[in-house]
Amino acid sequence: MRYEYGLDLASLDAIDMHVHIECSDHGHASLPAALTEASAKYFKAEDRSPSLDTIAERYREWRMAAVVFTVDATTALGHEPNSIEEIAEGAARNNDVLIPFGSVDPLQGSRAVDRARMLVEDYGVKGFKFHPSLQNFDPSDRQFYPIYEAISALGVPALFHTGQNGMGAGLPGGYGIKLAYSNPMLLDAVAADFPELQVIMAHPSVPWQDEANSIATHKANVWMDLSGWSPKYFPESLVRASNSMLQDKVLFGTDYPLITPQKWLGAFEQQSFKDEVRPKILKDNAVRLLGLDTAADAAAGAASAGESA
Numbered sequence: 001m002r003y004e005y006g007l008d009l010a011s012l013d014a015i016d017m018h019v020h021i022e023c024s025d026h027g028h029a030s031l032p033a034a035l036t037e038a039s040a041k042y043f044k045a046e047d048r049s050p051s052l053d054t055i056a057e058r059y060r061e062w063r064m065a066a067v068v069f070t071v072d073a074t075t076a077l078g079h080e081p082n083s084i085e086e087i088a089e090g091a092a093r094n095n096d097v098l099i100p101f102g103s104v105d106p107l108q109g110s111r112a113v114d115r116a117r118m119l120v121e122d123y124g125v126k127g128f129k130f131h132p133s134l135q136n137f138d139p140s141d142r143q144f145y146p147i148y149e150a151i152s153a154l155g156v157p158a159l160f161h162t163g164q165n166g167m168g169a170g171l172p173g174g175y176g177i178k179l180a181y182s183n184p185m186l187l188d189a190v191a192a193d194f195p196e197l198q199v200i201m202a203h204p205s206v207p208w209q210d211e212a213n214s215i216a217t218h219k220a221n222v223w224m225d226l227s228g229w230s231p232k233y234f235p236e237s238l239v240r241a242s243n244s245m246l247q248d249k250v251l252f253g254t255d256y257p258l259i260t261p262q263k264w265l266g267a268f269e270q271q272s273f274k275d276e277v278r279p280k281i282l283k284d285n286a287v288r289l290l291g292l293d294t295a296a297d298a299a300a301g302a303a304s305a306g307e308s309a
Contacts, residue, residue, distance in 0.1 A: 002088075002124040003088050003089075003092040003095060003124030005126075005292065008096065012064060013282065014252055014265075015067070016227075016252060016253055016256065017225045017252060017253040017286055018159075018202060018225050018227035019069075019255075019256045020256070021052050021069065021082055021090075022036070023049035024083060025051060025052065025053075028080070030071070031167075034171065038169055043166055043259065048257055052068065052087060052091070052098070053093075053094065055256070056090075056094035059097045059098070067127070067253075068099065068101070069100065069129040070129075071103050071131045071135065072103040073135045074105045075105050075107035075136070076107065076135050084102050085123055088123035088125050100126060101129050101159060102119035102127070104116050104119075104128065105135065106137045106144050107135065112147050116147060117150055127290075128151055128158050131182075132160060132161065132181035132182050133161065133165050137181065140189045152197035157290075159202055160182075160187055160199065160200065160202060161202050162205040162212060163204060163206045163208060163209075184211050184212040185215070187215065188215050188218075188219070198221050198223065198289060199219070199223070200224070201215070201222065202225050202228070203227055203229060204228070204234055204238055205224075209235040213237055216241075216246055216249055217246065223289060226238075226250060226251065228255040230267045239271060239273065242277060243274050248285060249285065250285060252264075252282045
């Protein structure tokens with residue numbers, strides 16, 4: 001079953017750009033147990049492994065859509081990820097609220113390129129998630145450029161983890177996970193060399209928030225999502241930029257199930273975001289980035305043509 005958009009934008013109050021599928025329909029965990037346990041302590045998360053269909057039910061009730069994904073870090077972790085194909089198929093049967101992103105293991109070279117094409121062409125994924133620290137790769141290294149070239153040609157965005165890392169937090173050596181690979185400055189070269197590729201920097205990029213602000217201001221094809229942190233902890237520079245030069249490039253995201261939309265939105269209401277900026281962050285910017293307005297127009301046109309016939 002190939003995914004196609006089925007969203008009714010008018011019925012949605014928000015689009016959450018950052019939701020993890022941490023457990024498959026068959027009970028397979030997306031991460032090794034040690035990482036799951038450590039991140040649960042770090043985030044103080046309670047319900048860590050809702051199924052994809054449960055997530056769909058909850059977001060439907062919350063009048064939100066959700067971008068859902070897992071991370072393929074097979075080589076770095078020696079652990080098979082959840083099935084991206086299964087996630088795409090699950091999103092297809094819940095296409096009124098879910099949007100699937102794919103993931104490929106950058107360390108698998110040409111296989112990752114071929115797999116990226118297959119996931120878009122055969123399964124309809126609408127973007128790709130990368131976690132440079134977890135996947136143990138420098139995203140600016142030119143050996144990974146064929147992957148970006150393929151994704152750019154496919155016309156879908158690439159979402160990269162940036163900043164502080166809850167994965168491995170508190171473990172000896174941080175489980176071998178290197179924070180430096182999540183410095184947003186490493187994405188500046190990617191955005192410069194692939195101007196048609198829409199690059200999303202996930203999370204407030206602490207301790208490199210000023211760098212992230214600078215890149216998003218300088219590169220028209222760079223966006224920022226606000227997941228992984230309660231808005232009450234956002235750096236002031238991020239709030240200031242979101243209210244001004246970056247107001248059309250900042251995206252709502254939670255990191256669910258690590259942070260719930262209710263907690264995030266409750267804190268968001270208390271922060272000094274301008275009234276005219278809030279709907280852009282919660283929904284409008286994501287609609288433009290994902291081309292959902294165009295998709296909705298095309299669907300309406302097709303329906304109208306069918307009625308006329």
